[in-house]
Amino acid sequence: MPVGVANEIVSIQRNFLWGWGSDGRKVAWASWKKVCEAREDGGLGIIDLRIFNLALLGKWIWRLGSDKGGLWKEVIDSKYGGWRILREGRGGSSDSLWWKDLREVWSLEGWGQNFEDVVAWKVGNGKEVMFWEDNWVGRGALKSVFPRLFSLSVSKASSVIEVGAWNNNVWVWKFGWRMSLFEWEKSLVCLLSQEVQGVSLNLEKEDSWEWKEGKEVGYSVKTGYQRLGGEGD
Structure with missing residues (x-):
């Protein structure tokens, strides 16, 4: 929607709400932000x-x-x-x-x-989620959490399922590095392993997006969906 069109429509809304006659004085009795809040929050739901x-x-x-x-x-x-x-x-x-x-x-x-x-990504079969690039562990992209390990990785463009393998029906992570690691870098690998160990792949489910738990979206795209009868996602 062009900005000029949006401003004109909002102006019509405000004039309708606060006007009380063609020559009458118009008083805004509440801020427009408050007016647009949901009724249960004290607004008018506009x-x-x-x-x-x-x-x-x-x-x-x-x-x-x-x-x-x-x-x-x-x-x-x-x-x-x-x-x-x-x-x-x-x-x-x-x-x-x-x-x-x-x-x-x-x-x-x-x-x-x-x-x-x-x-955030909810990992299913791990085919669509990029191991380093995507946010699937809850703290952001792993390349940002572990920049040193990302620079050393031989699988920068790999999906999650490409950075491990099944062993007797148990998923095992297999990281690859382009050079031998120093001791302090090995400690980072331990932290990386702890970060991803709680994720379990499921070949019968596809990877999917989900809203972060408890994350408020400004004023609010998610609320915008819901207030017109849209789905929560």
Whole structure:
């Protein structure tokens, strides 16, 4: 939604709410932010269209990361490269306005540093989750938590399932390094092992996105979905 259109609609909403005659004086009895809060929180439950517009764009990012099939997703992945391209911030002059908006929404204030701060991977078969790049252990991407080990890894672009193997129906992590490790680096490997040991792969389930537990999303994309009858995810 263009900013000018959003501002005009909000102006109409405010004039309708506070106006009491064509020549009458208009007094705003509460802040617009308060008016747009849910009724159970003391507001009037009026939808802030600018925020809801961001919620709808955020929903597209969610679908890009969570939907597992569909022609629309195949086309988008083929043309742009999928949601990870949004994370990398790469774009071209031929990108559609919609895709450029998604790039902007990815890094808007309210998520944290970016959209990925409010979601995490729930590992299933480990085929789609990138071991170092994606947030699947709860503390962010492992390459950020263990930058030294990431620089030494021989599997920087590997998925989770490619950094281990099944041994008698037990999943065993197998890290590979491009050089021998010093003692202090070996201690980091121990910490890495502790970080990932609680994750159990399940070949019968696909990897999926989920909202981080207890994470509030500014004012609030998640609430924006729910207030129009959308799903919690």
